[in-house]
Amino acid sequence: MLVEKNTPLQDCNTFGIVASADTLVRVRSVADVQDFAASPVYRGRRSFVLGGGSNIVLTGDVVRAVVVKVEIPGIRLLEETERHWIVEAGAGERWHDVVAWTVAHGYPGLENLALVPGTVGAAPVQNIGAYGIELQDRFHSLDAVDLRSGAVFSLDAGQCAFGYRDSVFKHAPSSNGLGMGLAGCAVITTVRLALPKPWKPELSYLDLQRRQQEEGVEQPTAQQIFDWVCAIRRAKLPDPAVIGNAGSFFKNPTVSEDQCRDILAREPKIVHYPMDDGSIKLAAGWMIDACGWKGKSLGHAGVYDKQALVLVNRGTGGVNVTGGEVMTLASAIQTSVYERFGIRLEPEPVVV
Structure with missing residues (x-):
């Protein structure tokens, strides 16, 4: 792991808010996260897990919690079953890059989630969704590290307790330690996605239906839907690189x-x-x-x-x-x- 002191965070949040981290720890592997969890220097200190910074508002000049910046890479086809392609991605990968990779490699199912900002590790925390699809519809499982013990554990969809823009990772543990909340207690390291075979397009949103009619396409491909979603989002939403x-x-x-x-x-x-x-x-x-x-x-x-x-x-x-x-x-x-x-x-x- 790489430890930095008094690190500016303006480039680490898509709003472009000026702030700094008292301590920032970059983790690029499961071993890095376990080393962080085991370190006596950080044990007992409050931590804040940071992915792409696309879903945060920094309200102070300095973040006093230890900022854990997740940068774990990797995308691969893990397994192919009779009903699904199982794609595995590191938590530090940019979500849109994973969507583009799956479509380009012939594993459809994520195209409606194109250009959703943030990283792979943040996707299950928020249960991201767009244009008729939510992450939980394509989720298989994830691996994470418990920051209290350093143990690696896995969760399936039921254990993640997905709701509308909600999951177990957004709730703090109960005071008696019996609750299932994992906010501030775990770092997601790997996410696995189950992409359906056979695939059918999700066209329930009016914007996509209009695109379909305009282009006269009766049975759009995943690539066409990917392109339509990108065009719709770019027309409606500001690019964080231009407008925070x-x-x-x-x-x-x-x-x-x-x-x-x-x-x-x-x-x-x-x-x-x-x-x-x-x-x-x-x-x-x-x-x-x-x-x-x-x-x-x-x-x-x-x-x-x-x-x-x-x-x-x-x-x-x-x-x-x-x-x-x-x-x-x-x-x-x-x-x-x-x-x-x-x-x-x-x-x-x-x-x-």
Whole structure:
């Protein structure tokens, strides 16, 4: 493992917030993670696991926790069964690179998740999802290291307790030590994905259906869907390399049918989607836009003018956005949406 002191983190978070790590430890193998867990220098200190930095908001000048930067590489076809291709990837690989690799090698199933920012190791933490597919739909298992003991363990989908942008890795252990939360207690090192045979395209989202009609393709290939998703996302969402952001800032809230009926009576144009469990998902971006926030700013934090669900860094001339400005804007948006719709929006990023 490589240990760095007083390391700038601006290039390690896609919002481009200026902050530094008191101590940053780069881990590039399972052995590195185990060495970190065993080190008496770090035992008992709070740690913060950092992947691609695409889903965090840094609110202080210095992160006092030990920042564990996961950089474990590797992509390979681990196994082929009658029903699946099992692809294994290191937690430090960029997620989009893995999607592109699977499509290029003829292992379809991840194409709807193209251009989702972040690393492979962060994907199960957040249970990433886009255009009708969530990670849990393609997940096989993962390996991780317990930072309390240094032991390597594996989890399947059930043990990860996936939910909407949720998993066991987002919850702290209970005070009695019996809870299943693993936040701050484990580092994911390897993720395995089960890609389906036979494959069929997922075209439930209207944007993809429109692309299909425009191009007159009756049976699109995984490569075509990959290309469509990339084009749609690039048209709607800002490139973090150009405009700092953390992707979708708020989760789309879910409500019961009765709650949705009440809201529709007041707001008949609200965008909503029925879910398999009978609940209704509401479009957070639509609600934020309806409250007049699209394109607006507070300080150097702003709402993207093409997608109200994305908050952006509007710092210029060497003056950068702060995490405090981002969270002030987020709080103001939450208040507006709650006052109009009676819905409390929940942020997606981890606030550090």
